[in-house]
Amino acid sequence: MVENQGSGARRRLTRAESRARTRQLLLDAAADVFAEKGYTGASVEEIADRAGYSIGAVYSNFEGKQQLFLELLSTRAESRIADAAQVLKDSEDAPGFRSGLGRLLTDTADQDIEFESLHAEFWLYAVRNPEAMAMLASRLQEARTGLEQLLEESLSERGESAAKPVHPLATIVFALFHGLVQQRRIDPESVPEDLFDQALSWLFAGWRADRF
Template identity: 60%
Template structure:
């Protein structure tokens, strides 16, 4: 009898669990609606309806459509960085195998994550024309950038990079390289092979090893 009475209690979500579930459902619905209608064409009303909630529930979790989109963007970047970290963890530092796996990750993003790419471009243009949105976007994306810095910092330490090489600067270059090659791959697939990102990373880290502390790092 006690087990029967306890079962409903076990199925009840705590407030934190319920809030997390609501956010997940809203983000899933937003991803579908944004992919179909674009950032500008999508409305908070249809996103909330698709998730099975009221607009009030949406606004209690995200204060604007911009915030909802930026949460999606941040989640995507965090997922990619987590994949990169797993690739580096599973291979010996400097072996080339990790770089090759990162190259495959780039190709997967460029060739398969095609729904989100136009959304990123659309929102970037929107943000450039709206300074407040641009500031919000920059602030939101600092979290995945910090995660990337941790991955880079670990990688630099494991390969015995010279002291004073700023992981933050290297992370900025790696992120720009990744994003640029993804866009070029989508524009002209034949120009970006699966091996190119791995080769570019090899050149980057070989240059760091050869040059030591980058110019200006002493002043940091």
């Protein structure tokens, strides 16, 4: 007796898969609520509600609120930047590199408004809970490394590689990105769309001139 499990185009929900789906829905909902209310302000009940489950479902899939947050921290911190950088790498050529980053800035500040809030929550949590700091540090380093590779490729296409390490440049670009996104959220007029490109243009020019 196979029951109606193999019938139809549907059917594919192992217990493990069903559990994984629940976990995913809870994690998505948690990201939303943590971004909106902050770690302390977010309630487990609201996370569960928004995912379409009850409180019990959260505690049967995660140890608790803290572990749920840490799982997001370890898997989602900076992921948008890494992804977006990859998109830029695939879709743009060297001259479009900077304007691509400029668009990334305005998109992050104006459209994906949860990103920077969640980033700030991760940062504050790590600052207050040293045991989570190494985790965030390694995620940030991953993102910076991705950006470094992008920069190196972009520069090598222009025949100006190998002379200086781009490492500090990547760190600077990264810091500038977050700083400008934050400022644009508070006072959009003070951070016009092309300011990031402008800054990168000056920065790169000065960096190149410093090779001699």
